[in-house]
Amino acid sequence: MDVHLRDLRYFTVLAEHLHFTVAAQKLFISQPALSKQIRALERQLGFPLLERRPREVVLTPQGQALLPKARQLVAAWDEAWREARAAGPTFSLTVGMQTAVGRDLQREALARFRDQGWRISLRLVSWEDPTAGLRDGGSDVAFLWLPLPAPGLVSRTLVREDRWVALPAGHRLAARPTVDFADLTDEPFLALPRSAGPVRDFWLATDAREGLEPRIGTEVTSPADTFEAVASGLGVALLAEGNARLYPRPDVICRPVRGLAPAELALVWRADDARPEVAEFVAAFTPLP
The missing domain is CATH 3.40.190.10 (Periplasmic binding protein-like II)
Structure with a gap:
């Protein structure tokens, strides 16, 4: 039986906190969305992972048995992804955003990198993920309105507006x-x-x-x-x-x-992302003083 790695990640975080609201905040998704995905995972597996009590959530025996292996699978994938990304230049970037950027901010930079042979993808992400895909690695950089929504991110302010x-x-x-x-x-x-x-x-x-x-x-x-x-x-x-x-x-x-x-629009990236293509993309944008 195949399951989505995302759902195993959701399960491991929920198992760590045993609280749907706290886990949802850690995952940057809504609490109803987390509940829906966990129930879908339970249906796919054919057994319950959690017992939902009036004032607490506890792991079922099946959930306790699955948790160690689920953690290993999630950790192994994260390590494999980091090693693969670090193996060589990708010459591609995914730019996350939650609203149209406009203001002629990105047009010149995107055109320049495309002319150099880079593959640039734009990814529109709902506000349920305030990192616009940075947290799960779906985006390499993102245009976000400050304040920064999570630790481990670095920003360069580009626009300040009322x-x-x-x-x-x-x-x-x-x-x-x-x-x-x-x-x-x-x-x-x-x-x-x-x-x-x-x-x-x-x-x-x-x-x-x-x-x-x-x-x-x-x-x-x-x-x-x-x-x-x-x-x-x-x-x-x-x-x-x-x-x-x-x-x-x-x-x-x-x-x-x-x-x-005023509000500040910034280019944001992960602090631990040392890839030269990310640094080159960031350097193409002039920060506000």
Whole structure:
């Protein structure tokens, strides 16, 4: 019987913490997604791995028997992947992103590396993985909005922009040229998934709320979800000024917000990735002072 290595990885992390929410945060996925994958794995195996009790989760005898070998398989694959990647130049890079980058940031660099014979792939990743594929190795570098979502990452800030707010057309604040954040604190906000961690907090502006918890209208996992939810009146959303221009819609009004620190868009890569092609790609982008 063949199973997906990803599901074994999920199982080993869950077995380590025996808590679905904590394990999901460690894996940078949502708790419902983790629960769904574990149940799918159990169905595929034909036996339960965990006993879900009202206040705790424990391994079944089958789960206890599987865990040591599952850990070995995951560790062996991670080691094999690192050794294969280090064996020689790949001349290919996968660039992760969660929104359109625009701003003419990457076009020149991508064209230059393609002209040199590199294979550059663009990978759009949902906000359920705030590292845009860096954590699982699916992306080599990524364009991300700071703060960094996880340890072990390095960033180079490329753009600094004011934060704006997206409002449904006809909203009481839509006619104002600029909106004070204090006038937004009672509004329902659209939130990134909890797995986004500090990035979710940044786009909810929790640091500017003086300890008050934000009202969450609904969670969103992509720009399309966000603007559709705003237009439907489910909540308002903070976004960077450049993204307000990248995603125009007649039923959504975007306005600058006073009282918030600016947002920073960065090129991000893994701190332990010493491949020369990654360093060369990063060097092609000029950091902000």
